Amino acid sequence: MRRRNVLPGLPLSLGVTLFYVGLIVVLPLAALAFKAASLGFEDYWRIVSSSRSMASYRVTVLSALGATAFNLFFGLSLAWVITRYRFPGRRIVDAVVDLPFALPTAVAGIALTALFANSGWFGSVLEGFGIKVAYTPIGIMIAMCFTSLPFIVRTVQPVLEDLDPALEEAAQSLGGSDWTIFRKVILPLLAPALLAGVSLSFARCLGEFGAIIFIAGNQPMSTEITALLIFIRLEEYDYQAAAAIASVLLLAAFFMLAVTNWLQARALRYTVKG
Amino acid sequence: MSNLSTRRKPPRVGDAPLFRRSLIGIVLVLVAFVIVAPLVIIGVEAFSKGWQLYRDTVIHPDTLHAVMLTVLAALIAVPINTIFGIAAAWAITKFDFWGKRFLLVVIEIPFSVSPIVAGVAYLFVYGLQGLFGPWLDAHDIKILFAVPGIIIASMFVTAPFVARELIPLMQAQGRDLEEASTSLGASGWRTFFAVTLPNVKWALLYGVILCNARVMGEFGAVSVVSGNIRGQTNTLPLHIELLYHDYNATGAFAAASILALIAVFTIIAKVALERQGAGRVRKQANPAEKTS
Numbered sequence: 001m002r003r004r005n006v007l008p009g010l011p012l013s014l015g016v017t018l019f020y021v022g023l024i025v026v027l028p029l030a031a032l033a034f035k036a037a038s039l040g041f042e043d044y045w046r047i048v049s050s051s052r053s054m055a056s057y058r059v060t061v062l063s064a065l066g067a068t069a070f071n072l073f074f075g076l077s078l079a080w081v082i083t084r085y086r087f088p089g090r091r092i093v094d095a096v097v098d099l100p101f102a103l104p105t106a107v108a109g110i111a112l113t114a115l116f117a118n119s120g121w122f123g124s125v126l127e128g129f130g131i132k133v134a135y136t137p138i139g140i141m142i143a144m145c146f147t148s149l150p151f152i153v154r155t156v157q158p159v160l161e162d163l164d165p166a167l168e169e170a171a172q173s174l175g176g177s178d179w180t181i182f183r184k185v186i187l188p189l190l191a192p193a194l195l196a197g198v199s200l201s202f203a204r205c206l207g208e209f210g211a212i213i214f215i216a217g218n219q220p221m222s223t224e225i226t227a228l229l230i231f232i233r234l235e236e237y238d239y240q241a242a243a244a245i246a247s248v249l250l251l252a253a254f255f256m257l258a259v260t261n262w263l264q265a266r267a268l269r270y271t272v273k274g
Numbered sequence: 275m276s277n278l279s280t281r282r283k284p285p286r287v288g289d290a291p292l293f294r295r296s297l298i299g300i301v302l303v304l305v306a307f308v309i310v311a312p313l314v315i316i317g318v319e320a321f322s323k324g325w326q327l328y329r330d331t332v333i334h335p336d337t338l339h340a341v342m343l344t345v346l347a348a349l350i351a352v353p354i355n356t357i358f359g360i361a362a363a364w365a366i367t368k369f370d371f372w373g374k375r376f377l378l379v380v381i382e383i384p385f386s387v388s389p390i391v392a393g394v395a396y397l398f399v400y401g402l403q404g405l406f407g408p409w410l411d412a413h414d415i416k417i418l419f420a421v422p423g424i425i426i427a428s429m430f431v432t433a434p435f436v437a438r439e440l441i442p443l444m445q446a447q448g449r450d451l452e453e454a455s456t457s458l459g460a461s462g463w464r465t466f467f468a469v470t471l472p473n474v475k476w477a478l479l480y481g482v483i484l485c486n487a488r489v490m491g492e493f494g495a496v497s498v499v500s501g502n503i504r505g506q507t508n509t510l511p512l513h514i515e516l517l518y519h520d521y522n523a524t525g526a527f528a529a530a531s532i533l534a535l536i537a538v539f540t541i542i543a544k545v546a547l548e549r550q551g552a553g554r555v556r557k558q559a560n561p562a563e564k565t566s
Contacts, residue, residue, distance in 0.1 A: 007452055008462035010369045016361035017377070024430050025383055028395035031405050035398045074304055081301045084286065085294060093302070095545045099309050101484075102537035102544075104491025106511040107530040110518055111312035114319055114527070121311065146308060168287050178287045186287065207388025210493035210511070214518065227390040227494065234394065234498060239403050246394040253386040260386070261379060 036247035047244040056226040064205035067144035075152030083160045105210025135217035143211040148201040155197035196263040203256035319527035331528035340513035351428045359436025367444035393498025419501030427495040439481035476552035487540040
């Protein structure tokens with residue numbers, strides 16, 4: 001079938017890999033799934049569909065959608081500006097984009113809270129317009145925006161860099177306006193990468209914890225995210241409820257992982273040059 | 275660059291001066307507000323009550339203990355993850371076997387799973403309600419609510435970091451050099467250290483640095499498995515939360531400034547390594563370039 005492989009080390013390297021992945025990744029997740037499954041359907045359903053759980057899914061998903069939508073525009077503009085324009089400070093902007101990944105989430109959480117609290121730099125200004133951010137769902141959204149921004153920038157940026165100028169020139173020579181060319185030529189080429197970035201960003205928002213708990217009010221039914229509800233159930237020693245709700249987040253993560261992989265495979269298929 | 279720009283190039287899409295300037299302006303303002311301001315406020319708040327209080331927080335025994343524990347976690351978790359990353363990259367890029375694509379997906383799982391879910395999952399393995407909990411308890415081995423729990427939870431969260439940097443690069447480099455080396459009689463280890471490693475050293479370092487930053491900053495997973503015992507199982511991020519909820523915001527920011535500094539150094543190192551070519555291949559890795 002294939003040419004004979006002469007390289008050594010398959011048993012050792014594959015053995016180490018499988019052992020580590022099994023012990024560190026698969027075993028704990030399987031234990032969680034097992035624990036959730038051992039609840040029995042009725043109990044499981046009662047916990048995951050309780051009004052407090054449902055409210056937590058609602059605020060988590062809606063905030064994640066809002067944050068991802070904002071990051072879609074901001075991230076695309078940021079990637080566009082970094083790759084297409086030359087201006088002083090460009091390299092600094094390019095480097096700073098990774099800050100949300102490098103900065104620990106708890107640090108980001110207290111920093112954003114300080115900025116957006118009523119007495120903070122931004123909070124006091126927004127207060128003048130009657131907008132409260134800290135301890136409201138908007139705060140959750142802002143924390144999610146911060147932690148997931150680099151995903152979209154970093155997935156779109158390489159595609160934007162590799163974009164063939166000849167395509168634009170052809171469209172220009174045919175008399176297309178900038179906006180038309182962007183919409184009809186550039187955007188379709190960016191779309192797969194953009195979607196992959198969006199799904200990564202959304203998945204990250206769903207699971208985010210550290211940055212959010214400081215800025216969210218953490219009030220049940222209104223500003224309590226799902227990850228926090230799991231944590232609260234643990235503190236109450238209600239391990240079954242924690243397992244059940246955690247399994248919902250885990251399923252959501254697997255779903256998003258599948259979507260991302262599918263989108264990335266598509267993105268690669270369209271960017272491969274012959 | 276300068277002699278090239280004398281040749282007038284046709285304006286590209288979005289190069290109209292007004293559009294260009296306003297887009298750069300908007301993006302710069304948003305970057306300042308969304309990304310830079312949080313970093314600035316950490317410094318401002320940390321020193322808001324003067325240098326003395328900052329110093330007192332940073333050299334407080336609890337803070338120092340948290341720093342030590344964070345460093346210890348990194349010193350153990352990062353090398354283990356590095357070995358795993360190298361092994362995974364070697365197996366995946368140098369051989370063909372059934373289930374390879376699936377293995378790749380499994381390695382990436384920790385990226386998508388919420389750290390809280392990871393923490394809970396570990397509870398059901400090593401906790402008293404978990405698989406091994408009763409056995410561990412009977413033999414008086416403490417993993418959860420102790421230092422080993424913190425380390426393995428960090429290992430879960432950062433498992434893909436090194437592998438993810440190495441796999442695309444080693445994929446792109448192919449197998450020819452290693453095959454030549456072994457056919458000339460070099461052992462597998464010698465081939466790895468003399469042929470493969472020099473070619474991937476920057477990408478490896480890049481992955482290690484990102485992995486380290488994440489281990490040191492991990493909060494969600496660690497807060498579930500640590501038990502938050504002050505002076506015992508408090509890592510630096512947990513210590514920040516503790517100070518913050520003790521209404522010692524200045525202290526929390528002082529502790530946070532240490533982690534913020536690490537983040538800034540991480541980014542500087544990242545930029546320096548990208549100049550060496552690390553982190554680039556992942557973005558452009560595609561099957562068509564395999565032979566280049």
